[in-house]
Amino acid sequence: MIQLEHLHKQFHGVPVLNGIDLIIDKGKTTVIIGPSGSGKTTLLRCLNLLEIPEKGKLTVGDSRVAFKPGEKLEHRTMMAIRKQTGMVFQNYNLFPHLTALGNLMEGQVIVQRKSVKEARSVSLALLEKVGLRDRADSYPHELSGGQQQRVGIARALALNPQVILFDEPTSALDPELVGDVLQVMKDLAAEGMTMIIVTHEMGFAREVADQVVFMDQGIIVERGAPDDVFGRSRNERTLQFLRKIQ
Ligand code: ADP
Numbered sequence: 001m002i003q004l005e006h007l008h009k010q011f012h013g014v015p016v017l018n019g020i021d022l023i024i025d026k027g028k029t030t031v032i033i034g035p036s037g038s039g040k041t042t043l044l045r046c047l048n049l050l051e052i053p054e055k056g057k058l059t060v061g062d063s064r065v066a067f068k069p070g071e072k073l074e075h076r077t078m079m080a081i082r083k084q085t086g087m088v089f090q091n092y093n094l095f096p097h098l099t100a101l102g103n104l105m106e107g108q109v110i111v112q113r114k115s116v117k118e119a120r121s122v123s124l125a126l127l128e129k130v131g132l133r134d135r136a137d138s139y140p141h142e143l144s145g146g147q148q149q150r151v152g153i154a155r156a157l158a159l160n161p162q163v164i165l166f167d168e169p170t171s172a173l174d175p176e177l178v179g180d181v182l183q184v185m186k187d188l189a190a191e192g193m194t195m196i197i198v199t200h201e202m203g204f205a206r207e208v209a210d211q212v213v214f215m216d217q218g219i220i221v222e223r224g225a226p227d228d229v230f231g232r233s234r235n236e237r238t239l240q241f242l243r244k245i246q
Helices: 040-047 075-084 100-110 116-129 145-158 175-191 202-208 226-231 236-245
Strands: 002-011 014-024 029-033 055-060 063-067 085-088 163-167 194-198 211-216 219-224
Touching: 002 040, 014 040, 014 219, 029 040, 029 202, 040 055, 040 163, 040 194, 055 075, 063 075, 075 085, 085 145, 100 116, 100 145, 116 145, 145 163, 145 175, 175 194, 175 202, 202 226, 211 226, 211 236, 219 226, 219 236
Parallel strands: 029 194, 029 211, 085 163, 163 194
Antiparallel strands: 002 014, 002 055, 055 063, 211 219
């Protein structure tokens, strides 16, 4: 359902993605691992066009775009791709002036033009799903990091995307709060949500991923089933990375 073909991205002339080819199947969980600075976050941000690649092609569902250096994307194309991709950020990025419920309703009412009544009912059901129905009226600063991140996930789900992109969703959390967030993600994986997750949680990756992608210096060095990448890799760069984080 998502295809990247020879994607290139640079910042101020410095290449960060050097020709990425990747296929993401519908209903599967893809986990991206790799050293800091290898381009994982940039890759994720290119998928929903928060960053615009200079070269290559991106297909998301039935939207397909070919990037050319210096060429601006059509607004319509950009919106078509963004509509299909939800994003969960490392630092939650909730609207601080809105309650948990308000955070979930905002996009549905403003972007999707749903009625307040419908948006409210969808939002309450999603808060229930992430275990926070009783915190609907709390503001972000009244919630723990783990609760804020679960609101962040529910907010992404509220827009009914085809795929959810997670950018290190647990790395800002105190260790005791990580489990609840990972559990929500495991439940989504089991329900067949398509997810692409940048994470340093190797135990989670091994347990939940259908596909593990190892990136280094802006390229995909290796990808495969978790047992192959974590247990049977013969690639020296992968092995070196895995040794370091153990
Ligand atoms: P990772 O997620 O693997 O840690 P990133 O994608 O965040 O890697 O970053 C890859 C490289 O791109 C890093 O060298 C980083 O400094 C650089 N980079 C990322 N975003 C920007 C930006 N907006 N402007 C300039 N350089 C950036």
